[in-house]
Amino acid sequence: MVIYVFDGSFEGFLTAIYESYYNKEKPDKIVAMDDYVENLIDRPIFIETDEIKSDKVYAGIKNKISTNALKKVYHVFLSEVMEAPTVIYHYLRLGFKIGNKVDLNLMDDWVLRMDKINQQVASEKHRMLGLLRFQLVENDLYYAPLAPDHNIIALMANHFAQRMSDQKWMIHDTKRCIAVVYDLKEWIITPIDLPAPPVGKEEYLYQQLWKEYYQSIAIKERRNPRLQKRCMPVRYWSFLTEKK
Amino acid sequence: MDILDKLKILADAAKYDVSCSSSGSERKNKAGGIGNAAVSGICHSWSDDGRCISLLKILMTNYCVYDCAYCVNRVSNSIPRAAFTPKEIAELTINFYRRNYIEGLFLSAAIMKNPNHTMELLLKTVTLLRENYNFNGYIHVKAIPGADGRLIEATGEVVDRMSVNIELPSDEGLKLLAPEKKKEALIKPMGLIDRQIIQRKEERRIFRNAPSFVPAGQSTQLIVGATQDHDYRILKLSEGLYNRFHLKRVYYSAYVPIVNHPNLPSITNPPTLREHRLYQADWLLRFYGFDADELLDEAQPNFDQLLDPKCDWALRNMKLFPVEVNKAEYETLLRVPGIGVKSALRIITARKMAPITYDGLKKIGVVLKRAKYFITCQGKYYSDVGFREKLIRLSLTEKPLKEPTETNEIQLSFLTMPAIRENVNSIITGEL
Ligand code: SF4
Numbered sequence: 001m002v003i004y005v006f007d008g009s010f011e012g013f014l015t016a017i018y019e020s021y022y023n024k025e026k027p028d029k030i031v032a033m034d035d036y037v038e039n040l041i042d043r044p045i046f047i048e049t050d051e052i053k054s055d056k057v058y059a060g061i062k063n064k065i066s067t068n069a070l071k072k073v074y075h076v077f078l079s080e081v082m083e084a085p086t087v088i089y090h091y092l093r094l095g096f097k098i099g100n101k102v103d104l105n106l107m108d109d110w111v112l113r114m115d116k117i118n119q120q121v122a123s124e125k126h127r128m129l130g131l132l133r134f135q136l137v138e139n140d141l142y143y144a145p146l147a148p149d150h151n152i153i154a155l156m157a158n159h160f161a162q163r164m165s166d167q168k169w170m171i172h173d174t175k176r177c178i179a180v181v182y183d184l185k186e187w188i189i190t191p192i193d194l195p196a197p198p199v200g201k202e203e204y205l206y207q208q209l210w211k212e213y214y215q216s217i218a219i220k221e222r223r224n225p226r227l228q229k230r231c232m233p234v235r236y237w238s239f240l241t242e243k244k
Numbered sequence: 245m246d247i248l249d250k251l252k253i254l255a256d257a258a259k260y261d262v263s264c265s266s267s268g269s270e271r272k273n274k275a276g277g278i279g280n281a282a283v284s285g286i287c288h289s290w291s292d293d294g295r296c297i298s299l300l301k302i303l304m305t306n307y308c309v310y311d312c313a314y315c316v317n318r319v320s321n322s323i324p325r326a327a328f329t330p331k332e333i334a335e336l337t338i339n340f341y342r343r344n345y346i347e348g349l350f351l352s353a354a355i356m357k358n359p360n361h362t363m364e365l366l367l368k369t370v371t372l373l374r375e376n377y378n379f380n381g382y383i384h385v386k387a388i389p390g391a392d393g394r395l396i397e398a399t400g401e402v403v404d405r406m407s408v409n410i411e412l413p414s415d416e417g418l419k420l421l422a423p424e425k426k427k428e429a430l431i432k433p434m435g436l437i438d439r440q441i442i443q444r445k446e447e448r449r450i451f452r453n454a455p456s457f458v459p460a461g462q463s464t465q466l467i468v469g470a471t472q473d474h475d476y477r478i479l480k481l482s483e484g485l486y487n488r489f490h491l492k493r494v495y496y497s498a499y500v501p502i503v504n505h506p507n508l509p510s511i512t513n514p515p516t517l518r519e520h521r522l523y524q525a526d527w528l529l530r531f532y533g534f535d536a537d538e539l540l541d542e543a544q545p546n547f548d549q550l551l552d553p554k555c556d557w558a559l560r561n562m563k564l565f566p567v568e569v570n571k572a573e574y575e576t577l578l579r580v581p582g583i584g585v586k587s588a589l590r591i592i593t594a595r596k597m598a599p600i601t602y603d604g605l606k607k608i609g610v611v612l613k614r615a616k617y618f619i620t621c622q623g624k625y626y627s628d629v630g631f632r633e634k635l636i637r638l639s640l641t642e643k644p645l646k647e648p649t650e651t652n653e654i655q656l657s658f659l660t661m662p663a664i665r666e667n668v669n670s671i672i673t674g675e676l
Contacts, residue, residue, distance in 0.1 A: 104593055104594075104596060104597055105597060106590060106593055106594040106597070106607075106608045107594060107597065107598065107604055107607065107608070112607065112608070126284075126286070129282075129286050130286045130287045130288040130289070130298075130344075131288065131289070132344050133343060133344060133345070134342065134343045134344050135343065136342075136343075142342060142343070144344070159282075160344075162272075162273055162280055163273060163278070163279060163280050163381075164278065164342065164344075165273055165276075165277070165278070166276055166277065166278050166378075167278070167342060206339050206340070206343060208248065209247065209248060209251055209336065209339075209340075210340060210343070210345050212248055212251055212252055212255075213251055213255050213300070213340075214289065214291060214297070216251070216252050216255035216256045216259065217255050217256075217258075217259050217291050217297060217301065218259070218291035218292040218293045218295075219259055219260070219293045219295075219500060220292075220293075221500050221501075221513070221514055222293040222294075222295075222498075222500070222514060222516065223292055223293055224292075224293050224294035225292065225294075226294075227290075227294030228290045228291070228292060228293075228294045231287070231290045231294065231296065232289065232290045240289065241343075241345070242289060
């Protein structure tokens, strides 16, 4: 099998798509460097990230397919699901052939896979908009750690920049060691390696109040742990104030 | 009393109000302010009963001058009492909001002194939040029956949703269990709110900056199982409320036996299955174009415990089936058991490209467990028991449904269901 290996960045991936159109050897798979395991049968082609090429593909998706498709491609890419780059590749091949009608092809396996992964990313993002917990730490900073399945913090940033526009905050993906930081004007995304900062007395009080509220609001006669766990998977609990 | 004790008492007293929806409003943040509303609503946690927590749901106070039999706060009940100040509520709301615990506030109150005094307190609190704290998140407030119309109007200008809880579905029920409440007094504020909503919408069409009035609409709650009222009566009432007052939601709350009273039924468990059936039927009214009279009548006034209302209806109307998925209109597809808004939309999209096969249906995610008995695919009928009402009924009811809130709940996607503006994952949607 021919495998295109890219550096893991979105630009690197788009470059791989570019190459797939100009290289005689078409990829059977496209994988990120971190997911690539060398073996005797497969033939890797290492893609060198090239901004000009990636920009061309970026514009191509937008103009020849649709803005919506571009958004979908980006979200599926952020899923970090191993097969995602390959799924996107096939989706784009169809897309460049038939244009903006591509998403109507519900019977096509690749279009369906795209939809499914896209949905997973969107639903985790939506879920985390609710489950994220800020803590007030030093310097009036509201700090929120999380470890999502997909690489979603960039997708969450706008929501909080609008909503919490008058407070400084940081959303820290502890799994990927990156953070979105907002300074009352704009947000940036940055690599970060930081232990959880300590919290003060005021923070402690509100955590207590929230835990108390959480207990009081449940109707004991209607306990339903299965439903609770399905709506709020246990893997997210370690970051939830009320579940600590 | 410190704030922690107050919170314990006044959250506990508010928990039987099931509404926790934060959807339907598009309120934007202001410069230097905090908060906005998310139109699809956001759940921030799920409590041990599996219900979504979206709002800080508390009573302003549980001191009450009334004596409704079903209610823990009734004056004759000896329980610890407490009252928040407006400032305490504002501080709690803001600090919970900054930590992303909540979408906003749902403020209700028992009747302290009299309706006007209570409504004034509520108005004062929400005004404080909006004006002094610059809070633009979601606020839902109770309209207190019997309070001055001007107070209710002023409150509506500040908040996102208002509700008046009817609680007991009939006059007889009210007389028996809440003798101080009159149906007219409950209906009056609803009419007032509805007229204001309509009027303000008109004004905003002309003057973009005219103040909004409860942009997320009004809702109410009905208690199920505290009175003799059957499902048909309850559903007719809901239908009337939707049609007459354009309510956004009617919530149903299975009666939880918390108090003993000679006029109350003695039951051990809240009738949650019945509540679930009502949510399913309510969904059929709001999104699927059904009338209450199609689902129930005087001869069959209660829902079948073993069949959901849509299956039950379909089995009584076999002459309308099977329908061909490649031809049926959207409205017809929606009436097929097992096919919801999402599936119907996908079928319509998919068949534009090519005729859909039976396997194709599975592929695009249509669940055929129930649907297969009521459809044909390119002219072919796929059920293993043939198109026979008795056998289909048997296959659909073979196993009694498990605890409904656990098995029947269908995840709604906020992306694919533009028509539905309620919280995702809400257990009280009842989509079929
Ligand atoms: S008026 Fe409201 S709070 Fe007071 S007893 Fe009746 S239902 Fe309870």
